[in-house]
Amino acid sequence: MTTTLNASTHPLSDALLHRAKAVIPNAMYGHQDARGLWPGAPQFVSRTSGSRIWDADGHEYIDLLCSWGPIIHGYQHPRIEEAVNRQRQICDTANGPSEHFVTLAEKLVEVVEHADWAMFAKNGSDVTTLCLTIARAHTGRAIILVEEGTYHGALPWCNPDQTGVLPSDRAGLAYYTYNDLASVEKLVAEHSGDIAGIIVAPFRHDPAGSDLELADPAFAQGLRRICDENGAVLIVDEVRTGFRMSFGGSWEQYGVRPDLSSWSKAIGNGYPIAAVLGAEALRDAAGSFFVTGTFWFSAVPMVAALTSIALLEESDGVAHMFARGDQLVSGLREQATSYSLPVNVTGPATMPYLSFAGEPDHQFTLAWTAECAARGVFVHPKHNWFMSTALSEADVDAVLVATDAAFAEVAKRYF
Amino acid sequence: MTTTLNASTHPLSDALLHRAKAVIPNAMYGHQDARGLWPGAPQFVSRTSGSRIWDADGHEYIDLLCSWGPIIHGYQHPRIEEAVNRQRQICDTANGPSEHFVTLAEKLVEVVEHADWAMFAKNGSDVTTLCLTIARAHTGRAIILVEEGTYHGALPWCNPDQTGVLPSDRAGLAYYTYNDLASVEKLVAEHSGDIAGIIVAPFRHDPAGSDLELADPAFAQGLRRICDENGAVLIVDEVRTGFRMSFGGSWEQYGVRPDLSSWSKAIGNGYPIAAVLGAEALRDAAGSFFVTGTFWFSAVPMVAALTSIALLEESDGVAHMFARGDQLVSGLREQATSYSLPVNVTGPATMPYLSFAGEPDHQFTLAWTAECAARGVFVHPKHNWFMSTALSEADVDAVLVATDAAFAEVAKRYF
Numbered sequence: 165m166t167t168t169l170n171a172s173t174h175p176l177s178d179a180l181l182h183r184a185k186a187v188i189p190n191a192m193y194g195h196q197d198a199r200g201l202w203p204g205a206p207q208f209v210s211r212t213s214g215s216r217i218w219d220a221d222g223h224e225y226i227d228l229l230c231s232w233g234p235i236i237h238g239y240q241h242p243r244i245e246e247a248v249n250r251q252r253q254i255c256d257t258a259n260g261p262s263e264h265f266v267t268l269a270e271k272l273v274e275v276v277e278h279a280d281w282a283m284f285a286k287n288g289s290d291v292t293t294l295c296l297t298i299a300r301a302h303t304g305r306a307i308i309l310v311e312e313g314t315y316h317g318a319l320p321w322c323n324p325d326q327t328g329v330l331p332s333d334r335a336g337l338a339y340y341t342y343n344d345l346a347s348v349e350k351l352v353a354e355h356s357g358d359i360a361g362i363i364v365a366p367f368r369h370d371p372a373g374s375d376l377e378l379a380d381p382a383f384a385q386g387l388r389r390i391c392d393e394n395g396a397v398l399i400v401d402e403v404r405t406g407f408r409m410s411f412g413g414s415w416e417q418y419g420v421r422p423d424l425s426s427w428s429k430a431i432g433n434g435y436p437i438a439a440v441l442g443a444e445a446l447r448d449a450a451g452s453f454f455v456t457g458t459f460w461f462s463a464v465p466m467v468a469a470l471t472s473i474a475l476l477e478e479s480d481g482v483a484h485m486f487a488r489g490d491q492l493v494s495g496l497r498e499q500a501t502s503y504s505l506p507v508n509v510t511g512p513a514t515m516p517y518l519s520f521a522g523e524p525d526h527q528f529t530l531a532w533t534a535e536c537a538a539r540g541v542f543v544h545p546k547h548n549w550f551m552s553t554a555l556s557e558a559d560v561d562a563v564l565v566a567t568d569a570a571f572a573e574v575a576k577r578y579f
Numbered sequence: 580m581t582t583t584l585n586a587s588t589h590p591l592s593d594a595l596l597h598r599a600k601a602v603i604p605n606a607m608y609g610h611q612d613a614r615g616l617w618p619g620a621p622q623f624v625s626r627t628s629g630s631r632i633w634d635a636d637g638h639e640y641i642d643l644l645c646s647w648g649p650i651i652h653g654y655q656h657p658r659i660e661e662a663v664n665r666q667r668q669i670c671d672t673a674n675g676p677s678e679h680f681v682t683l684a685e686k687l688v689e690v691v692e693h694a695d696w697a698m699f700a701k702n703g704s705d706v707t708t709l710c711l712t713i714a715r716a717h718t719g720r721a722i723i724l725v726e727e728g729t730y731h732g733a734l735p736w737c738n739p740d741q742t743g744v745l746p747s748d749r750a751g752l753a754y755y756t757y758n759d760l761a762s763v764e765k766l767v768a769e770h771s772g773d774i775a776g777i778i779v780a781p782f783r784h785d786p787a788g789s790d791l792e793l794a795d796p797a798f799a800q801g802l803r804r805i806c807d808e809n810g811a812v813l814i815v816d817e818v819r820t821g822f823r824m825s826f827g828g829s830w831e832q833y834g835v836r837p838d839l840s841s842w843s844k845a846i847g848n849g850y851p852i853a854a855v856l857g858a859e860a861l862r863d864a865a866g867s868f869f870v871t872g873t874f875w876f877s878a879v880p881m882v883a884a885l886t887s888i889a890l891l892e893e894s895d896g897v898a899h900m901f902a903r904g905d906q907l908v909s910g911l912r913e914q915a916t917s918y919s920l921p922v923n924v925t926g927p928a929t930m931p932y933l934s935f936a937g938e939p940d941h942q943f944t945l946a947w948t949a950e951c952a953a954r955g956v957f958v959h960p961k962h963n964w965f966m967s968t969a970l971s972e973a974d975v976d977a978v979l980v981a982t983d984a985a986f987a988e989v990a991k992r993y994f
Contacts, residue, residue, distance in 0.1 A: 183681050186696075187681065187696050188697060193870060194870060207675055207676070209673040217674055234672050239670075245667070249664075252663075255626050256627075257646045260621070261611060262623060269599070270602050281601075286701045297742075297743035317872075318869065327867050328715040332750035336748075403873075434671055434672035436873070436877065450604040451604030453738075455733045456611070457733060458818075458851075461611050
């Protein structure tokens, strides 16, 4: 097959989209808007299982997006589903938490090296916001240093889109450049004595299809030193990275432990949960104010999380994901070289991203992902992908058959 | 039984609490913290079913709190669970939404009179915040009028607890007094031409054990008029009230339709979901910016919501809840009178709250709820309760037996 998928191949998805136009602004919004994918991509999903998803018209894909991160053991992993099914018949959302609230906090404190305590919420934004509040409560200071242009959630303070947002919503922020310690030092000097903390992602993943950039260990270590010297709180945002760079904190490999970290996506294999993890010194500040959410204490996502973490531990899931990621990334690089295509594959092997160097408006990447999709492989043209433990070596081999054909098609059409 | 429950009656809950102290700041946080209940209340829940919950030590309660609102048909309602169980085996969190995303938007637009479109999220805070952003995007203005001291969620802008919060986080707000139209008119004059909107709850439910106050219809109508005269957006926060004052918008009874409304708790009978509903005029503004959340498009809570709304519709669930609420409230008032106790029962009958007039630090209310709990009835001493369609006439009769004995005990001890 050499044709790009177009709207006519997804009549059921398109019919749903037509209905959606009447009752949802622009028919769809947010990161799952299919207009962020290749032209004519289907908007709706009808089925998921293991490493596969099916769009609303029944087309099957090997899924390398994992629901933008949450699915770390494949969809409907039998052991997680069994545990969930048992728990949901006993107790989920209730007047108080279940025992699993405590057990999950204990488990995360055991697994994540810097953590002495945990708090749970629902969204990534809930916990990045909580980290700022805790840092400000702890220090009595205002300013949080944030990477310029990055995304820590979709609330006014952290959403790169500033429509409907007031300048005052971001008054407590100052902006540094990733991997540029001098830009951080400059802000520390400018806001001397008023730096509450620094928030940073374990690797640079800016919105809208930027290539990924790993942290320079000296940058990570420098942030730790600057925080220590200035009594500021180091916050590592693990919402995207958690349990995919390490079975523990992502910056352990650089010898850097944050004071606070925010987690969400991969904790519960698709069940909605988020967590703040913190060091002992931040415990009092974390307990010094009222914060809550209607569904933050529900038992089912906590049981899913406990089972998911146990699976990672038992099977060395992170190593498995790195092995599959390395297989994929090295295969993609070989293929690109064989077609003499100017391809960048960036990011950790468990969360890679592929783009074409110097392309206008992601044109070649969009074409390439469309060709992958036409061959049953779901990869995102403007966002990093995610490995899962459900991907087998044979799955990645099958992915590479599709990506090779997609490279051939792009080479023929554009190069 | 005439003794107040104390810590020793909950050894398993207390043992969990002891473990929690090591790994969670203060062992617990937020609205489900049992320190907000009667002294010695159990923190942990082990089981739920229909109108009943069991604490971690196996004590059974008729539950009048409904998980602070979400449970509108009782825990694990068979038809909702059946639909959920089917859906979760097909697809929940995925790369895109399922068809239920569209069907639920269509259903809410059909049921809620002012709504022409819907957007979904997870927390109440997500959607109250979204309403502010939409109002500001629509008007290009900054100021939102908010009731002084009230709660629209636990984010910096709407959390009455200002620890770790910057003054700038609330720079775009100005504060009126509920049911005091003059206080609103005064702010409109002060911020002439810069009022983006007014956010208001359908009835006054301030935090920390205040009695409830129904909206004066003239106040509701006055807010609508003020918004119309000033090109401002009327936002009704239905997070707590949705589907418990009306099968539709809570202020329909006053002839008032908001431009935007925020919903969450009772939409999905305990499954996590929130929604913004909006009028046609706000559609473009709602679609003018990027907003999203990792779990906002999951299918299972949408299937739960569709089934829950169908149940409300088929069985006239709101009328059922009002009937049970009226039975409860009139019974409580008669009992209080019979013991000559100075009791206030306030709020809509579906969300009543009981307190003792003039008591210091909720002393009598705490004692009374402790006596209720000792007799197997779970009511909150500092927050309104919630009726559900799972409560039978016999359940409320059983509740009234317990409350009568609790009144007798409080009368004997304190009056």
